[in-house]
Amino acid sequence: MTSRALILGCAGKTLSAEETAFFRDVRPWGFILFKRNIGTPDEVRALTASLRATIGRDDAPILIDQEGGRVQRMGPPHWPAYPAGGRFRRLDGAATAMARLGARLMAHDLSEVGINVDCAPVLDVPEPGAHDIIGDRAYATTPSQVAEIGRAVAEGLMAGGVLPVMKHIPGHGRAACDSHHGLPVVEASLESLAAQDFGPFRTLADLPMAMSAHVVFTQIDPDRPATQSRTVIADVIRGAIGFDGLLMTDDLSMHALTGPFRARAEAAFAAGIDVALHCNGDADEMRAVAEGTPALEGDALRRAEAALARLDHGRDGFDLQLARAQFAAALAQAA
Template sequence: MPKAWIAGCSGLALTADERAFFADERPWGFILFGRNVSEPAQLRDLVAELTEAGARDTVPILVDQEGGRVQRLRPPLAPRYPPSMTVGRVHERDGEEAGLRAAWLQGRLLGHDLRDGYGINVDCLPCLDVAFPGTHSVIGDRAYSNDPAVVAALGRAAADGLMASGVLPVMKHLPGHGRTDADSHLELPRVRATRAELEAVDFPPFRALRDLPAGMTAHLLFEALDALRPTTLSPSTIGEIIRGELGFDGLLMSDDMSMKALDGDMGDLTAAAISAGCDLALHCNGDMAEMAKVAASVPELTGRAAERAERALDVIRRGATPGSIDEERREFEGLLALVA
């Protein structure tokens, strides 16, 4: 039985220490970053190693492959894709039908590249954060739009496209990262918006996509929701807002526990995230000492968390729906050419 965490690894192949550690500590899945990618054969070999280390029929292999700045696989490993905001511009300029089709096709093609090319079966997309005039560049053009209804519609289409390629989407960053004026990789952002403002703008995309199988928390402190703890560590924000008001009952993972927004002992932080209501703790940097603390602080994946994880894995198990990837790629390029 896996434990309630997702692990990174340090390099282009697993070390002997990592293989032994993962066999003992049984992460639910693994996540890849640029440091893990060099060329196609190496990446396929690493994914195979991680799948073997997971020792289960379906082992989740995650990556952040959004397009734009956040694209871990770049040419020649995968085509370059535009950021989500460019898809939003298709919607704005050429209408709803074109925008939704572009979003679906981007998800479909991203998923195909990942799963068919390398065996990667989870993409941390769509980004459902609403853009604001002062949105920090850590989100920036990763947002589809400043209109919550457009964000929801395009996010839904992108998620459906990923699932059409047999790839599990992970929506982020619950309950909304768009208002931040700081980079949560470096410090803890504080959001001073009122509850009414959050309910009117930030929450609606997540509420609209509450039936998606997986989501990721934001390392943000919302003063109107919990003045002391960021979302990832907040039982009230997770329980009353994410699970309650937004109605999300899918698999909930933390954002990366090694980000500087969270301050404290890694083991204590991980235990607090699980206690607050995260089903899984995500740890990305591959540091063995930190991973040991994470693994020691999470339980086995049981109960409701295990049920949610199984529902999420069903997306992967169903596999891809048939289609002509070459034709879909040409269609996508034609739609995007209109806003280039």
């Protein structure tokens, strides 16, 4: 059966009867988990299995934001605490190797409980004076360094059978406010954006998935955030950056966006988004988003299938205990 171009969250650590029926009826392409969904490893494993069972697809993508630092949905006591992305640039010549190893370890943690997509790497280049929503999540302060470490993170995830989602395309590093709470407006010139913000995404345009930025770029489209801008998606993301992978929205429930939830989804698809993301598990909001979401077909289906086809590409052999020891030693030495 055809999936809907939609990724949804759920309310708790188990599915209610209402959620089960809703997901079975709507048939989202995938799901996303947050801290509210995370219990013991066995509980997470049972939840991911239940989610897939509702839509009858064993390969259904289940996403999580597992960057390390402030953005880590799975952590102690059941999983290690990983460093923020900005920590790696302090490792001198070992930065890329340790970023790759850290991501490989996270991929192990995720795949063990049935999670096969991580919303990382963060490819935003921070601008001095910008809001700290990116802050130490940024791998470095230059486009080339961000791209180099971001590539290592993506490779580490894919080596463990987990798909990376680069974010927040075409760049969130200049935002003066947190898009969870308001709409950032960036007035930088197209030349400045192309030289700095777009660079890491252009370098990693071969990755399978990307998440859009809820940011207005006034010199490209003064009226609409990138997520809902046909100009940004066609001319910048698909054009100047050259990304032909699966493009998903950032969370449609964030306060950067306004208006009814059905209209938010419809505007994103009209702009050229492939898949809508709604995270908070609110039943009424999910229902409205689903009403504004089409079937996954055409180029969006092609891109979704191409992404899933890379799930086990290049999976490596792995000595977990040795890797954990090497990773801990490198971080301790840098500290």
